[in-house]
Amino acid sequence: MTASLNTIEHADCLEYLRALPDESVDVTFADPPFNLKKKYNAYWDNLDVTQYVEWCHDWVREMARVTKPSGSIFVHNIPKWLSYYCQILNEIADFRHWISWEAIGTPLGKTLLPTHYGILFYAKDYSQLKFYDVRYPHHRCRKCNTLRKDYGGKKKRLHPFGPLVSDVWTDLHRIRHSKRRDRHPCQLPIPLMERIILMSTDEGDTVLDPFMGTGTTAVAAKRLGRNFMGCDIDPKYVRIATDHVDVIQPASKIGDVWVSLYLDQVATMRDADWDELQNHFDVPQPAQAIDTESIKFRDGKLKAIENAVYLQERKKPTLFELENLNTDQPQ
Ligand SMILES: C[S@@+](CC[C@H](N)C(=O)[O-])C[C@H]1O[C@@H](n2cnc3c(N)ncnc32)[C@H](O)[C@@H]1O
Numbered sequence: 001m002t003a004s005l006n007t008i009e010h011a012d013c014l015e016y017l018r019a020l021p022d023e024s025v026d027v028t029f030a031d032p033p034f035n036l037k038k039k040y041n042a043y044w045d046n047l048d049v050t051q052y053v054e055w056c057h058d059w060v061r062e063m064a065r066v067t068k069p070s071g072s073i074f075v076h077n078i079p080k081w082l083s084y085y086c087q088i089l090n091e092i093a094d095f096r097h098w099i100s101w102e103a104i105g106t107p108l109g110k111t112l113l114p115t116h117y118g119i120l121f122y123a124k125d126y127s128q129l130k131f132y133d134v135r136y137p138h139h140r141c142r143k144c145n146t147l148r149k150d151y152g153g154k155k156k157r158l159h160p161f162g163p164l165v166s167d168v169w170t171d172l173h174r175i176r177h178s179k180r181r182d183r184h185p186c187q188l189p190i191p192l193m194e195r196i197i198l199m200s201t202d203e204g205d206t207v208l209d210p211f212m213g214t215g216t217t218a219v220a221a222k223r224l225g226r227n228f229m230g231c232d233i234d235p236k237y238v239r240i241a242t243d244h245v246d247v248i249q250p251a252s253k254i255g256d257v258w259v260s261l262y263l264d265q266v267a268t269m270r271d272a273d274w275d276e277l278q279n280h281f282d283v284p285q286p287a288q289a290i291d292t293e294s295i296k297f298r299d300g301k302l303k304a305i306e307n308a309v310y311l312q313e314r315k316k317p318t319l320f321e322l323e324n325l326n327t328d329q330p331q
Pocket residue numbers: 011012013014031032033034040042043184186187188189210211212213214215216217231232233234237
């Protein structure tokens with residue numbers, strides 16, 4: 001098994017990870033199948049609990065092994081399975097956060113309405129961890145543009161761009177529209193991966209994902225000038241992911257600053273980059289005017305930078321019929 005930089009291999013996650021040296025990757029991220037009987041192409045998403053948990057323990061250990069001492073380990077899943085991952089990760093890495101990513105729920109009966117996915121964030125070694133604070137744009141009323149949150153008398157001290165990201169993420173949404181999906185039942189949104197990458201890596205670092213699916217991690221890493229590596233067991237997804245990543249160029253930046261761009265907005269920026277970034281924005285004056293006025297990008301449309309990330313029109317895959325897709329629900 002060869003695992004090359006900036007390539008998505010057709011491989012089983014364990015076979016792939018076992019071929020890598022210890023502490024060789026900056027950040028590892030996993031979005032495994034959730035064992036929810038989803039309709040995937042290449043495997044059965046319906047193991048019994050013991051089998052599924054044992055399998056997860058194997059690749060979670062491998063992910064931790066290949067992560068550098070300064071690196072982070074992220075795992076996305078429904079809360080039920082994350083509770084098992086914590087048992088293993090607490091022994092071999094340092095807990096940082098359980099990120100709650102808001103989702104639309106469906107009542108299941110005899111239960112609280114499940115409305116979040118979890119993303120576990122562990123440091124391989126907290127004393128050596130590479131981490132950057134990140135910010136997201138202020139949440140505003142669509143009609144009147146006023147800040148949704150009432151900051152009372154503290155408006156003067158508000159950051160003009162937006163608040164620091166907490167461990168509850170409500171501003172990034174799952175891909176629901178079939179036009180935006182790559183024909184995969186569980187495709188993650190690119191801005192989610194970009195946030196994770198901006199807070200845990202530098203330009204030129206490597207992000208590994210052993211469950212690449214349609215390549216969201218690879219695309220986000222490449223857009224932000226990072227390297228990627230990873231695999232998927234389904235050759236069709238590997239092809240879709242490779243086609244996708246091939247048309248991306250590392251250009252998601254304003255001036256010299258890497259940012260996550262989505263729908264003509266900066267979705268995530270590093271706190272430390274604001275000194276440089278503010279030169280590209282008109283910032284409302286006086287400071288408390290931020291209550292009703294947004295910062296404005298000076299150099300045209302942010303959408304133009306986002307579009308320039310694509311070298312050419314993407315070939316949309318036609319491998320699966322839309323009616324074969326399930327929508328996702330946290331459970
Ligand atoms: C939840 S999806 C990942 C979706 C991905 N994050 C994206 O945004 O497209 C899980 C993926 O794991 C893959 N998979 C399942 N078992 C695997 C295994 N043993 N080794 C590698 N990949 C596997 C599936 O084919 C599927 O694409």
